[in-house]
Amino acid sequence: GAVVSQHPSRVICKSGTSVKIECRSLDFQATTMFWYRQFPKQSLMLMATSNEGSKATYEQGVEKDKFLINHASLTLSTLTVTSAHPEDSSFYICSVLDTSRGNEKLFFGSGTQLSVL
Amino acid sequence: EDKVVQSPLSLVVHEGDTVTLNCSYEVTNFRSLLWYKQEKKAPTFLFMLTSSGIEKKSGRLSSILDKKELSSILNITATQTGDSAIYLCASSPTSGTYKYIFGTGTRLKVLA
Numbered sequence: 001g002a003v004v005s006q007h008p009s010r011v012i013c014k015s016g017t018s019v020k021i022e023c024r025s026l027d028f029q030a031t032t033m034f035w036y037r038q039f040p041k042q043s044l045m046l047m048a049t050s051n052e053g054s055k056a057t058y059e060q061g062v063e064k065d066k067f068l069i070n071h072a073s074l075t076l077s078t079l080t081v082t083s084a085h086p087e088d089s090s091f092y093i094c095s096v097l098d099t100s101r102g103n104e105k106l107f108f109g110s111g112t113q114l115s116v117l
Numbered sequence: 118e119d120k121v122v123q124s125p126l127s128l129v130v131h132e133g134d135t136v137t138l139n140c141s142y143e144v145t146n147f148r149s150l151l152w153y154k155q156e157k158k159a160p161t162f163l164f165m166l167t168s169s170g171i172e173k174k175s176g177r178l179s180s181i182l183d184k185k186e187l188s189s190i191l192n193i194t195a196t197q198t199g200d201s202a203i204y205l206c207a208s209s210p211t212s213g214t215y216k217y218i219f220g221t222g223t224r225l226k227v228l229a
Contacts, residue, residue: 004159032215043205044160044219093159097215104149106207106217108159 002028002096006109013084014117021079021112023094029074030096034106035067038091050077084116119144121208123220130196131228138191138223140206148209150189151217152180155203163191163204196227 003026013019023033031052036044048069049057056069066088068080081088093111097104124139142150149167153160164173166182166189173180177196182189193200203224207217 009158034216036219041224043221044207046216046218049216091158099215103165104151104209104215105162105165106151106153107162108153111158 002107121220142208
């Protein structure tokens, strides 16, 4: 399956700063990537669908100006949390969609734990 | 509103026990249901189910889909402490897109 690398794994920042999270598909050309947010002991909440070469599609309630997504190549999508506040503290995780060989699977990065002070 | 519900929310068993985890979905234009295991950070893929009544099996884990009941179960036999994890199921609600809605997960703890 696809190998997905997410960086950084953990980041602590001050309120008001911006944080960029990278999601790389190492062995697979990913047209579509997804960004999720996960609060402690809760499930994965889809934030947006990242499409290579076009604008991301955001889920209802997710501010696109707050969470900037760029998918400039088939191997890299980035999520930038702009002007981060303590309520943005969460676990962010990306996934790559593999629809090859008639399958449909999501492969996940290892996630980024964001703490905003 | 599309939704996926899992039960139980948490479960504590002893090694050797058999467990059954449930996943119910209400989605428009159902296409597939996925099961994942999340131990620390990245969920790892277990099964993809599209057809009703066909069991998928991998070692001690198996899963089956019931489209009539809009549900799926994940069975784990002879549980081991290494099975302790959060088990997530996800369903695709919309044809033409590949976005998945995840359930709340079942937190399984297997005691030695």
